[in-house]
Amino acid sequence: MKLLLISNSTMPGEAYLDYPKQQIKKFLGEKPVKALFVPYAAVTFSFDEYEQKVNDRFAELGHSVAGIHHCKDPKKAVKEAEAIVVGGGNTWQLVRMLHDQGLMQLIREKVLDGIPYIGWSAGSNVACPTLRTTNDMPIIDPTSFNTTGLVPFQINPHYLDANPDGHAGETREQRINEFIEINPKTYVVGLREGTMLWLEDDQLELIGKLPARIFRKGLEPIELRAGDDFGFLLK
Numbered sequence: 001m002k003l004l005l006i007s008n009s010t011m012p013g014e015a016y017l018d019y020p021k022q023q024i025k026k027f028l029g030e031k032p033v034k035a036l037f038v039p040y041a042a043v044t045f046s047f048d049e050y051e052q053k054v055n056d057r058f059a060e061l062g063h064s065v066a067g068i069h070h071c072k073d074p075k076k077a078v079k080e081a082e083a084i085v086v087g088g089g090n091t092w093q094l095v096r097m098l099h100d101q102g103l104m105q106l107i108r109e110k111v112l113d114g115i116p117y118i119g120w121s122a123g124s125n126v127a128c129p130t131l132r133t134t135n136d137m138p139i140i141d142p143t144s145f146n147t148t149g150l151v152p153f154q155i156n157p158h159y160l161d162a163n164p165d166g167h168a169g170e171t172r173e174q175r176i177n178e179f180i181e182i183n184p185k186t187y188v189v190g191l192r193e194g195t196m197l198w199l200e201d202d203q204l205e206l207i208g209k210l211p212a213r214i215f216r217k218g219l220e221p222i223e224l225r226a227g228d229d230f231g232f233l234l235k
Contacts, residue, residue, distance in 0.1 A: 001112055002027070003150060003199040004121035005127055007157045007191040007208075008090055017057040019194055020120070023207055025061040027198065028083060028116060030205065031039070036081035037065035040097040041089025041122040050087060066218060078163045079113060086156075088121025091134035095142040108148040117150065121157045124191070128154045133188055135172075151199065152187075154179070155234045159190030159213060176215050184217035187233050197230075204230040 004020075011019050028035075035058070051067035058065050064084055065221045071077040078084070084107060086094070093105040098104045107126075111117045121129055125134045130145045133154040160172045176188050192196065195208030206212050211223040214233075224230060 001150065001199065001202075002114065002116045003111070003127060003198060004118045005124040005191075005199070006196040007124065007150075007159070008193045009120045014231070015057075016053055019059060019109070020196060021061060023128055023196060023198070024058070025063075026116060027118065028031075028061070030062070033063045033083050033087045033116075035063065035065045035083035035116075035118070036077055037067050037100070037104075038084065038086040038123070038197060039067055039069060039089075040093035040159055041087055041091065043090045043093055046113075048088075053086060053157075054085065063170050074101050074103060075106055078110055080105055082118040083118070084111065086117070086119040086123030086126055088119075088123055090139055091131050091136045092138045092140050092142050092169060093121035094122045095131050095145075095147060096140050098126070098147075099143040102148070104148055108150060111148070111150055114120065124155050124157050127151055129186075130154070131137070132183075138157045151234070154183075155189045155197075156188055156190050159192045161213075173213075173221070180215055180217040186216070188215040189213075189233065190215065190221075199234075202231075202234065204234055206230060 006020050010016050010084050021184045039047040042050040047069040055065050085232050125131050127150040129149040131147055133156045163171050190213035192210040195210050198205050206226045211225040215223045
């Protein structure tokens with residue numbers, strides 16, 4: 001299984017998908033790949049716009065994407081895909097559309113068979129067992145909170161250590177602590193912006209300058225950096 005799970009698409013002052021582009025290129029390899037792109041998380045802009053935006057970046061890397069929304073038979077498109085790319089946006093809409101079209105299990109099966117999977121933000125959430133550690137507002141009933149379960153742990157993308165000045169609501173850590181209180185056997189990875197997880201051949205590594213914050217019920221949160229052992233998350 002080969003996964004590249006990216007926290008966020010864009011860093012401040014950078015172009016879209018700029019910071020992860022070299023890792024995306026390395027992940028997909030030198031041979032040109034035409035990946036199946038899932039734009040369903042887009043809400044305030046069109047799927048066509050999203051596809052074009054991603055395709056422009058992938059073209060720089062010698063690869064391309066084709067939006068699943070053009071396919072008359074999305075299930076067949078997943079079965080025939082040589083790679084799958086799931087973009088960020090609203091996780092709730094993304095999950096609802098994947099369930100409505102019967103694609104969640106098909107994506108899982110295809111990736112378990114060995115094709116590469118790239119996701120960022122909501123696309124990384126979908127690789128987890130459930131969507132329940134997303135940051136997004138539940139704008140639509142997702143039908144089921146269950147997602148692909150390609151990894152056995154949860155990801156909280158865009159992880160922040162503190163609330164903005166003047167905001168008196170819960171911190172991200174407090175929200176995650178609520179989750180692990182109800183789900184005591186599940187690890188949650190707070191994936192800070194500018195970082196990503198690369199899983200290949202049962203080897204899980206963090207890429208990026210910032211550490212990831214790991215949560216589990218009954219344990220003090222720990223900070224792990226690139227080069228540290230993340231293998232326990234896969235057990």
